[in-house]
Amino acid sequence: MIISQSSGEPIYKQISDQFRTDILEGRIQPGDMLPSIRSLAKELRISVITTMKAYEVLQNEGYIVSIQGKGFCVNAQDKEMLREQHIRMIENSLLEAIKSARIAGMSYKELKQTLDYLIKLDEEDSK
């Protein structure tokens, strides 16, 4: 896990984002235990309360559950929900692209062409 002190992104958010990505991409499986709050704080050299906040965010989003006396484990993920989450991530990335296109003075037609081109490139790469 990489934590940046100067990225402007709150540290708790950097932690929860990385765990979320790991869960969504299957690097951490349902049922797996997350490191304990205090051992993670020690490893990352950050305060305990910041780690707690990161876990609280993930718990509120339903990614992890607290098991009394044991710590936090990854929740069984609903396939539908996972897909929804992925779609939301795609939408967000596309919105970013649209914003950048506007700043660069790119028309929607050009943007679509770029997307088509990139899809084609990606398909060729994976062959």
Added chain:
Amino acid sequence: MEYTNVIEGKGINKRYGKFVLDIPSLEVPKGFATALIGENGAGKSTLMDILTGILLDAKGDLKYFGEYSAKDRENSYDVKNRIGYVGSKGYYFPQWTIREINDINKVLFDNYSEEKFMRLLNELSVFPNGGIDLKKKNSQLSDGNQMKTMLAGVFARNTDMLILDEPASPLDPLMRDVLCQMIRSYVCEGNGDKSVLFSTHNIADMENVTDYAIIIENGSIVESGFVEDLKEKYILVRGDAAQQEAISQHLYTVTASQFGFSGIMLSDDLDSIAGTGVVTEQATLSQICVAVMRHNTKLDYCPVI
């Protein structure tokens, strides 16, 4: 979040001439590192002296570990054994050698580990050329090394709470980092049972080890809370001169230059500045502390350059 307090105080009051320390309510959460932050002369050391029993004539009620009073702390061997203290003024006699300091700690405290003391002296590089000179007198050590020796002495004991008065001040940046790691390890390995209260006027160095902050100004607590909650309560805003004018009434503090300004304000006031187009981001603990301290200070800030 559920937590209990390792220290609770009610109606703490101490007067020194014109200076009055007046704290109606004090809470130090158990299982966390708490920073007592304030300017020089704000009352940090006075409060710590009251909490450790160095000052015994202050008014108010104190409760330790949820069950012991200040009287219990004075009279019970057990309570004293559970609390470690390091003060900025030093308490090892100047003529004591490292060997004597070690021997005295061994006699004074039940759960003192000689092996850990020696290991910590090494980790804190009190003797930069390696090895430990047992004949070295306390008075022959630099201020920084005297502080490190006290820290090694207190961390070598098995305690449940540490009260550290300005531990970072005489240390160089490298050793401040080591100190932060020592505090963090203590709290983390305690698994929720061990707590640290330390004071500092330079919070930037200690920011990443601070869980709970108590900001003290001219004898009163002006703000306190868990750091992540404070970071939600206050927010950093940036903008240009015109925007600064538009929102100035909401700003706690402002740093302005010809290219724009940045300032701290309450997140609750964000609604009233909607539409001004200022940029917001999360403030650091030091930025929040400076803002709260400036907002409450009785001193007049007129920097002369």
